[in-house]
Amino acid sequence: MLSKSPSASSPVLPLAIALVAGAIAAGIILWTIGSLPVAIGFVAAAVVLAGVALGVRHWTGSAEATEPVVDWSLAQTLASVSPHALAVTDRAGRLVCANDRYAALFGGYPTPPGVLGDGVDASALAGAARSAWRDGDARVTVRQGDAPLVATLARAGEAMLVWRFEGGQAIAEAVTMRAMIAGDVGERLGGAGVMVALLSADGRIRAANRVFRARAVGNEDATIEGRDFARFLVTDSRGRVRFEREGLGGDPLRIVQVPFVDDPDGPMLVAMLDEEEAPVGLMPIAAPGSAAQVRALVSLLPVGMALVDRDGRFLHMNDAFVRATGVNPVAPPLYPGDLVVREDKAALADAVRRFAGGAQHSADMAVRLNDRSEEPIALSIAGARGLGEAAVVLSLRDTGEEGKLKRQVAQATKMQAVGQLAGGVAHDFNNILTAIIGHCDLMLMRHSPGDSDYDDIQQIRANSNRAASLTRQLLAFSRQQTLRPQVLQLPDVISEVSNLLKRLLGETVQLVVNHGRGLGSVRADPGQLEQVVVNLAVNARDAMLSQGGNRNVLTIETLATSAQEVRAMDDDVLPVGDYVTLKVSDTGTGIPADVLPKIFEPFFTTKEVGKGTGLGLSTVYGIIKQSGGYIFAESRPGQGSTFTIHLPVHAAAAEPPRLGTNPKLKSEPTEPAWGSGTILLVEDEDMVRAIAERALARQGYTVMTAEHGEAALELLADRPHIDLLISDVVMPTMDGPTMVRHVRKVYPTLPILFMSGYAEEQLRRSIDLDQVSFLPKPFSVQQLATAARDALAKS
Template sequence: MAALALSDVATRGSVARLILALSAACAVAAGGLILWAVGDWILAAGFGAAAVIVIGAVVAVRLLLPAAQVAATEPDWTVAHAIASASPDAIALTDRAGRLVCANDRYQAIFRGYPTPPNLGLDDVQGDRLGAAGRQAWRDGDARTDIDVRGNAVEATITRVGDDMLLWKFETTDASDLVATTTALIAGPDGDRLGSAGIMAALLSPDGRIRAANRVFRARAMGQEDGAIEGRDFARFLVTDSAGLVHFEREGLSGTSLRVLQVPFLDGDDAPILVALLDEEPAMALPAIGSSAASHVRSLIALLPVPLALIDRDGRFVHMNDAFTRAAGVDAAAPPLYPGDLVVREDKGALADSVRRFGAGAGHATQLPVRFAERPEEPVQVSLTGARGLGDAAVLMSLKDSSEEGKLKRQVAQATKMQAVGQLAGGVAHDFNNILTAIIGHCDLMLMRHTPGDSDYDDIHQIRTNSNRAAGLTRQLLAFSRQQTLRPQVLQLPDVISEVSNLLKRLLGETVHLVVQHGRGLGPVRADPGQLEQVVVNLAVNARDAMLAVSPNGGGTVTIETSAVTARAVRKMEEDVLPVGDYTALRISDTGTGIPADVLPKIFEPFFTTKEVGKGTGLGLSTVYGIIKQSGGYIFAENLPGSGAAFTIYLPVHAASAGAPAPATPAAAAPKVKAGETWGTGTILLVEDEDMVRAVAERALVRQGYTVLTAENGEAALELLRGQAAPDLLISDVVMPLMDGPTMVRHVRKQFPNLPILFMSGYAEEQLRRSIDIDNVAFLPKPFSVQQLAEAARDVLAAK
């Protein structure tokens, strides 16, 4: 340090000499300038000397002032260190650069040296937390956090001192303070609250002397709540009977037995001891295991059909009956030692805690769901309760198989979800059908003004084609939601399979072999043949894709079978979902790898698919499900024992009523109307709430020669008909705001009883059948073309 000071002085002297030399030169130059200007040697010499004196004084001041300033800003840490040493807490001071400036002896003792905060040998998490607190102190002025130093809780408080220092203060909890606090708690109101819960508490010194006790303990041990119990031997207040049960010496062996619990308090042989005493529950009047009566109890448990097991205080199995071993899948050759050995890892902790609690004397039964390691997908309800008087047994464990209950809950949830999605799909399809009706209708009207070869004809025709494709999508949505309009017929399944076989052979390809087998005695079914063909094609194509996904070149076999299923056979199947009755079954199977177990319950869900993105919408099987259910049938999927999967459809056999008249011979169909041809006569009232649909329908009917009156809702239609002559035909939408179509028709029929009605709707006819169940009513589903509307109106008027 002295050498550094001398070097500094020498440096400053050299600088001073250089500055003086330069100032002398400047003074001479200034004097010469005065002499040249004035011509007076005395004045010039005086001016130069004054300049030398002034410059020298300035240099002297500048040389001496920095040393004084440096000496003045150099801090003296002796006082700060003395103050820090006087504090009982660990104190450290760091500067802006993060260097340790000073620390007291307590800091050295806690952190075993003088490490610089926040690098105090802590783990990464605590080090990051302490560093973040330090940065907060620089920003906000102070911060605090808790850290753990070798198992001891330490509270760190960081304070910014001025602008350049951080003061780190680390407070530790002293064991003596903790003992004093605990003593005050036990002897005070907190101890009384423990007593009201039935807990007798006492704090003992290492030699077993009582340092503090709550009122309940003093009352039970001494007979008076305010007795002077401090300093007395704890063991003298207790006695033990021949069975090893502990009692208060004052109450005798006939008094209530006690459970003595030592609460972990502080580490070390000289640490105080915290003891809690609880009253034992009275023992049940049952014989101990090992006696002759106990063998009868065990035999009784073994005969009970309920899965039961006995567990001792240490949580080990003592006995389990046959029903328990079967329900839990226990291997008789290697039975489990603990209940936790039976369940999956996630359930071990909860089950072990419950067993331990009841083994310690909990009095109320509890139930918790667990999953056995052998069957993790099937939850089981476990009931636990305390068992007394059965020797080593302390806990009674029973099982309740909740797999069926869970299965029913999942089925209800699935049905609810399917219904909600179905309602959504039906609503979307209805609105979409209105839009498609307008698009298709306007395309038809435009095509009437253009001929093939016209520059716009192909574009209009392409729009119409795409609209028809969109209409097919809405039919899929309605089929999935079981809201499509079906045209059921009485038919034979072999006829449907025969019609679609040629198409299937082309769809399946050359590598997939199609086998068709029909049974005998097949009953007729009532279904829509077109929709039934869609079901067969969908299932066959899915089977083909499943087989080709495994072996792109190997192919496989798709088998379509029909068979008769009698009510007796259905009864033997014991199928809860399938009602007893006569059915005609359709079975489509393949030779693939089958359906994965986790996928099988989801295959009929909407938008669920196992295909790659862009190769499947997930509506195929859900549409199949909707068609079959709407046709009154049932469909089941299963994996075959060898390989592959099978879908079995049960359609009820149609039985015509004995008195049903023979179907009338259909009249010769009227020739279809060519585009642009006009042939209609009469007045039609058109009621439609959608402006775009009403506009296109009005134009289409006017072009056919009809006089058309329009109304936007039912109330407007009634107002229009008031005092007017009856129209020839009323065409109305079914679902409309304010007043729906069927309500309006019932009011109109009061005025015009024989007025023919043509309902149109984007919803399915079956869904609306109850509301439109009115005489002399026809139905036209949306979307429809101009020609379909014209033909429907002509047919209704022709039948008038």
């Protein structure tokens, strides 16, 4: 990986360099992962950092020019994962940064357009560069050797130009094939009587083995690279091909074209075999040893290939074809259609029949194998003439790993985007619920049980709490919920929830609980762990009841898993260590193999419309991952399913449970939360600020309000006496933590109570200050009053 750091020449040059670096990183991100919000974020971060740098430079009054050092590591890392060759040049045409793919494609780090030397293509690249500087982007197709290259150029800011070259795969494969022909593979083919030559798209020889050179020019050490292949051959009146040097008395040749790259304009591999001349009036037939020679050639090629006869039956498969298709070499399939799924059988059979009947050229098609129905592979089909019984050549390239990687990246990107969306929606929804619940509490203070409106208000409050639990599910899925971890014993959590499970499972499902010995402590939120067990149990119950029958058993087990046992598992995901393991097993119908990889995806459900949100298992996954654990699912159709959860052992001693962490202890305190003192309330949401002000005023506090951080600092400019600052964390103009740092300069010991609809863990880095408490939204009037009283008591 190549990168250079430009030097500074003016006070504003650091700003320009930072902006350009941000623009380049944003461009690479946009091309590599296609995420516009992330790319914009990089540009914004570069602007902020550059502004801070200029501010520091201005206030320090440094007149000495310093040499800025641009950190290209992020851009290099992003460029390294791109499948294309990437490079960055400056205004002077100098190479600033390039990835390893660029070096492999051009044999080092030449500066574009000099990568193609001198000529028409180099001039085309130079013209595209001028167009990109003028218009912002450009695209041109050039040739490197015999293969086309698509060059895409984009201007990054006003000082950098990003180059992307596509199409180098055919070149790399041609270089590999050229080395094989000139090496031991070419010698072995020559020993079997097979002459091999690699041709460019215009028919010129790029490489040939020793036997071909001896037959074509009479000298096995002659240099024939670059010469026209057709000039070495002649045809007679019957269409038979011979070497021109040997004349019409030489042995006729059988020519086989082997497709090994997808590009129709790319290089081609040609193999030639001697065949005996058939008597006049008879059709030529294959020589007795030619079939063995053809099969030897096919077996040596690194590309998966198979020969098919005129009836559509397999004649031969090489090892690469067997590995790629996963067939049993002891009992191979009879027809190509036996390899693919039912939907692709007819199309493949028609293509083989067409080429066996004499169709010209070749065709590519995507097929799905029986054992990998979700991973299509590229199959090339070509007609074969003069190969004896063989009439069709099949070649394939296994794109399974590449496709799997692309799907994983797409899935990870989708999950991240959905998680960010869920967190943002939950935050805004929590603000709305805070106002609804707060107004219900204020109304309940004026209505007593038996009042005509009392039950209606209670219903509104109860449904608001249900909505709040839904937002907690969204935050758990996106791993942004507020956890209250404790050091606890897993069997205690199972015991607490057992009675609830018995009521949920009903009379038709038997609950079996087994606890192992020597279990260590774990550190987790007990309420969230109970939610995990309940979600898994309810899913298992639905799976078992759907099949009917009387033998419905749900088994919950806890056991200790030592580091030695984890090491013996040899699992790539689970790190070696000591764990407390929770297993939840059922005797249901099991999870189908095609559904199992999707069960933790958000909003994925196999239930009928209206009977499942698709958030149950995704919430379980989010809670376990946020708690530092791992979850795995196993299932066999008809034999039930098992969910295994591994939580790391915590070495510290168990802590006493704290109020508010267990669902059974979440009842609000009934003692009055009256207090006195002056509170500054800072909240950008009008409805939340209004309800919080009324709630605190009713508890006896004097309340000052501000709609954002700057307004709060203006109120404090006269240095009034305040006892507590309550503030939202995320606000426009100035956020809560920034405001608090300014306030602490005047009030160094002032207690702070932060409130937010985002998770505390997500905000922990920004609110990690002295004498700070946190209240998650939505909250009730009583919870706000209690939190304010506790914050004042700690000061």
